[in-house]
Amino acid sequence: MSKVRVVVAGPRGRMGNEAVNLVKNTENYELVAVLDHRHGGKLLNDIEGFHGFSSVPVFSNIEDCFQNVQADVLIDLTIPEVGMHHTRTALQYGVRPVVGTTGFTNDDLQELENTCNEKELGCIIAPNFALGAVLMMKFSQMAGKYFRDVEIIELHHDQKLDAPSGTAVKTAEMISEVRESKVQGHPAEKETMAGARGANFDGMHIHSVRLPGLIAHQQVMFGSEGQMLTIRHDSFNRASFMSGVKLAVDTVMKIDTFVYGLENIME
Ligand SMILES: NC(=O)C1=CN([C@@H]2O[C@H](COP(=O)(O)OP(=O)(O)OC[C@H]3O[C@@H](n4cnc5c(N)ncnc54)[C@H](OP(=O)(O)O)[C@@H]3O)[C@@H](O)[C@H]2O)C=CC1
Ligand SMILES: O=C(O)C1=N[C@H](C(=O)O)C[C@H](O)C1
Secondary structure: OOOEEEEEEOOOOHHHHHHHHHHHOOOOEEEEEEEOOOOOOOEHHHOOOOOOOOOOEEEOOHHHHHHHOOOOEEEEOOOHHHHHHHHHHHHHOOOEEEEOOOOOOHHHHHHHHHHHHHHOOOEEEOOOOOHHHHHHHHHHHHHHOOOOEEEEEEEEOOOOOOOOOHHHHHHHHHHHOOOOOOOOOOOOOOOOOOOOOOEEEOOEEEEEEEOOOOOEEEEEEEEEOOEEEEEEEEEOOHHHHHHHHHHHHHHHOOOOOEEEOHHHOOO
């Protein structure tokens, strides 16, 4: 069986680094290139912290990369604007994207879905690759059918760029598919300090905590008369995301559609 040829974008990042090691340590994957805006023209071995990658070229430009290297899958772990450009371009070159980068807009997602349909090419966008986090979202969706009052609290390390997190947005979207709409809190409630009640998604509130020492955590709180249900997930390291990245890479090779969220491919 031929190997899955993978390009990783953002290899020096916290997630990209884990992904490079995942590809290296997976027998039927081959790391054919990386995309790094600061080190184009080098070999991955020449970048500090990488060993055993003497044949892996580094490109700073994705078009150059796909014109010079045959690839099956792009794993993108960068920032939203760059991730969107990479994903768009990968699809144009017939390369299947697996995207962990968060912060894409609804318009971005719609555009990518249209392109996938047009090209009949698989693409997986996963706001959270941790299988436990995906279950947390699914359990929250189940609970949302019975509890209309929901507060989502996401907690992350203080180097995170986007707020609310992609996971929190996806959780709110999934709950809103089953929850009867409600504007929560007192009708006359007033913030005496802007932001005190967090972001508002269909009346649900989302609160973003950023602290050094945290990795990725979320708790979803449901309240009703005399009771409260809390559903919580914690990622204590970035290895927690890698089984989901592998599931996504394996799956994207078999599909010709657009998938937003790992819950759609977990059996
Ligand atoms: N789906 C999931 O399960 C998870 C998703 N994420 C998401 O993945 C993304 C990456 O997270 P994380 O690894 O923590 O972030 P890092 O900041 O550690 O890594 C981001 C990488 O992107 C690179 N980058 C930044 N700007 C550019 C640019 N203009 N062009 C090309 N590359 C650029 C950075 O390079 P440089 O250092 O030079 O700036 C860095 O290598 C985020 O969107 C995060 O929300 C994170 C964890 C889990
Ligand atoms: O930036 C992070 O770290 C994470 N980002 C993703 C998100 O925005 O939900 C996934 C996970 O929470 C870690």
